[in-house]
Amino acid sequence: MTVTETIEEDMFQSDNPITELNRMLVRYDMTRNQSKVYLFLSKVGIKTASEVSKALKIPRTETYHLLSTLQQKGIIFSIFGKPTKFNSVGMEESLEILVNNEKNRISELEMGKDSLIKLWKIIPKYSGNDNEEQNNKFQSLQGRNSILVKLEQMIKESKENILVLGTEIDFKRFYFTEFAELLNKTKSDLKILLDHSGDMPSIFEDIPPKKIKKIDDKNREDFCFIIKDDSEVIFFISNKQVNDMLAVWTDSKTFVTTLRSLFSLMWKKSHYVQETSAESLLGSEITYEHRLREIEQEKIILNYLKENFQLLDSNVGVKK
Amino acid sequence: MSNSNKQKADVKSLKILIVDDNEQITKMLSTFLELKDQECTVANDGKEGLDIIKENRHDVVLLDLAMPEFDGYAVIKDLEENNMLKDRKIIVFTASTITQDELDGLVDRGVHSYILKPIDIDVLLSKIIKAANS
Numbered sequence: 001m002t003v004t005e006t007i008e009e010d011m012f013q014s015d016n017p018i019t020e021l022n023r024m025l026v027r028y029d030m031t032r033n034q035s036k037v038y039l040f041l042s043k044v045g046i047k048t049a050s051e052v053s054k055a056l057k058i059p060r061t062e063t064y065h066l067l068s069t070l071q072q073k074g075i076i077f078s079i080f081g082k083p084t085k086f087n088s089v090g091m092e093e094s095l096e097i098l099v100n101n102e103k104n105r106i107s108e109l110e111m112g113k114d115s116l117i118k119l120w121k122i123i124p125k126y127s128g129n130d131n132e133e134q135n136n137k138f139q140s141l142q143g144r145n146s147i148l149v150k151l152e153q154m155i156k157e158s159k160e161n162i163l164v165l166g167t168e169i170d171f172k173r174f175y176f177t178e179f180a181e182l183l184n185k186t187k188s189d190l191k192i193l194l195d196h197s198g199d200m201p202s203i204f205e206d207i208p209p210k211k212i213k214k215i216d217d218k219n220r221e222d223f224c225f226i227i228k229d230d231s232e233v234i235f236f237i238s239n240k241q242v243n244d245m246l247a248v249w250t251d252s253k254t255f256v257t258t259l260r261s262l263f264s265l266m267w268k269k270s271h272y273v274q275e276t277s278a279e280s281l282l283g284s285e286i287t288y289e290h291r292l293r294e295i296e297q298e299k300i301i302l303n304y305l306k307e308n309f310q311l312l313d314s315n316v317g318v319k320k
Numbered sequence: 321m322s323n324s325n326k327q328k329a330d331v332k333s334l335k336i337l338i339v340d341d342n343e344q345i346t347k348m349l350s351t352f353l354e355l356k357d358q359e360c361t362v363a364n365d366g367k368e369g370l371d372i373i374k375e376n377r378h379d380v381v382l383l384d385l386a387m388p389e390f391d392g393y394a395v396i397k398d399l400e401e402n403n404m405l406k407d408r409k410i411i412v413f414t415a416s417t418i419t420q421d422e423l424d425g426l427v428d429r430g431v432h433s434y435i436l437k438p439i440d441i442d443v444l445l446s447k448i449i450k451a452a453n454s
Contacts, residue, residue, distance in 0.1 A: 189394075268388060290386065293415035294342055296438035301348040304441045308355060 018043070028098040029105075030073075033058055037066045041076055042088040049086065073101060139249045147234065147247045148177055154228040155182045161189040163263045165215075166224030168195060170236060171203045173245060180204055188229070193266055194273075213270035225259055233259050333379070334452050335359045339369030339395065340384035340413070349382075352441060366390030370398055373408055379452040382435075385414040396431060405430035409451050413437065 018039055025035035036056055041047060047055075053063035067086055070076040075094040079085040088094065141147045151174075155162060162183065164171075171194075174180065180203050183190060192204055192212045204212060225235035233256050237246040250256070336358055340346050343364055350360040361378065363369035367390040373381055385392035392412065399405040412426055415437035423434050432451050435444060 189390075191389075264389070289417060290415045293437045294345065297415065298342075298344050298348065300438055300441055301345070301352055305348060305351060305355075 028095070029102060030098070031066075033062070034066050034070055037063070038070055038075055038088055038094070041086055042091060042094075046079060046085045046087045048083045050083065052086070073098065136252045137250065138252065141234070141247045141249055142244055144173055144245050147236075147245055148174065148179065150234060150247075150249050151179060151226060152182055154226065154232060154234065155179075155186055158186060158188040158228045160229040161191070161227075162186060162229075163227040163260070163267075164190075164192040164194075165226075165263055165266065166194065166236070167222065168202060170222075170224040175203055180206065183207060191263075191267060193263065193270060209273045212273045213267060214273055215266065215270060225263075227256060227260055227263065230256060230260055232256065235259065334448070335361070335376075335378045335380075336448065337361045337363065337369070337372055337376075337378040337381045338413075339363045339366065339373075339381065339387075339392070341365055341387040342384070353445075356445060366392060366395045370395045373399065373410075374402070374404065377408075379409065380432075380448050381408055381410045382413040382448070383410050385412060385418070386416045396426065396429065400429060409454075411435055411448070411451055 021039055022032065022035045025038065026032060030038070033056075036058070037052055040052060040056055044055075049063050049067055050060065052058070052067070053060045056063070058066070067076065067078075071078060071086075074089070074097045076086050076088045079087060089097065139150075141150055164183070171179070183192075183204070184207050190207070190211045192207065193215050194202070194204065194212060195215045222238050223235070224238075225233055227233045232249065232251045234247050234249045235255075237248065336353055338346050338349055338360065340349075340362075341364055346362045346364060350362050353360045361372060361376075363372055366387045369381075369383065370390070372378075373395070383392045383395060392414070396405060396410070399408065399410070409432045410430075411432055412423070412434040414434070427433065432454070433447070435447055439447075
């Protein structure tokens with residue numbers, strides 16, 4: 001066995017950057033095997049279908065199919081000859097092609113949306129049950145993408161308030177997505193409760209600190225949820241056994257109200273991220289002078305009440 | 321009618337709402353106002369205060385500015401957006417450090433007037449009566 005063949009065989013066998021790349025490329029609408037073939041050609045160079053099949057231990061018929069699909073995607077090309085050989089387009093160009101393919105697919109879906117809705121409206125409703133339960137819907141969401149789609153929808157549709165509670169680790173999963181940007185742009189009243197340590201860059205670093213408070217409760221269980229307009233909530237289900245993210249969306253009034261109350265309680269006893277410890281001690285947003293003036297006002301009213309109640313008491317005494 | 325009787329008649333007719341997160345102040349102030357034959361309603365947070373302002377007609381609303389979560393500014397903004405600010409007699413009642421320009425800005429937007437804490441209790445009452453009768 002030659003050195004090259006050994007490298008080729010080891011490419012996908014051990015924990016190396018290629019394995020990680022392979023996993024990441026799947027996000028760009030590629031299957032595991034398509035990604036394997038692409039990475040193999042991009043690192044090893046020109047090869048025949050048979051050589052690819054042998055090196056990657058993929059059946060020959062499937063290899064032909066994979067090569068054909070990758071050619072259609074535009075990220076590998078064939079070199080005329082007998083037998084036909086294949087090579088890949090550079091990684092940067094390939095990623096751009098894949099992203100553009102996805103963009104085109106989304107714009108096609110967008111364009112087709114109106115026609116679909118028109119067609120849907122033509123078809124009469126066969127069920128006569130108009131009294132369908134409007135609330136209490138539960139939807140299970142599995143995987144980052146399906147959760148993200150729902151979250152983005154909630155943020156975009158929000159008109160009143162968005163309440164976010166969780167840890168940095170929970171939300172780190174949404175790096176490189178529009179999640180934080182959408183939150184930043186929202187015109188709704190935004191409140192974020194976070195276990196922000198300040199030691200590492202936060203996904204919410206562009207959001208004004210006046211909208212973020214630190215969770216003080218160190219003993220809390222790991223829970224994470226996002227409430228929209230006091231009417232919908234997504235709560236995340238922590239499951240260390242499963243790698244994929246799990247969440248449940250619901251518009252159940254009971255659930256939303258319960259989590260809303262929990263959020264309000266925690267918000268009330270938490271402090272803003274940029275608050276000094278002196279400010280924390282005195283209470284958020286309120287300065288020392290402010291407190292003094294309030295106390296002075298209390299004193300004035302109290303003195304008045306004291307004098308008047310004394311008068312009342314003495315009057316009662318006289319009557320007796 | 322003598323001046324003191326006239327003032328008493330004015331006082332009796334007043335419905336006052338106090339929106340302040342400081343429960344000590346709201347309790348004592350409402351006790352004081354009730355002693356003076358006023359009808360007093362209390363809200364200890366901005367959101368609750370806003371709902372009461374929208375649903376009811378008070379002769380005067382005493383509104384604190386610095387409150388957690390939904391503060392006095394948010395109440396003013398919401399009323400302004402719903403074209404209700406000029407329609408209600410809102411008196412900003414605050415201990416916050418706030419500049420004269422900011423106070424004038426609030427009045428320009430439709431807030432009736434402002435009272436800065438601490439204030440003598442009789443002066444406060446006379447300002448409330450004055451606002452209600454303006």
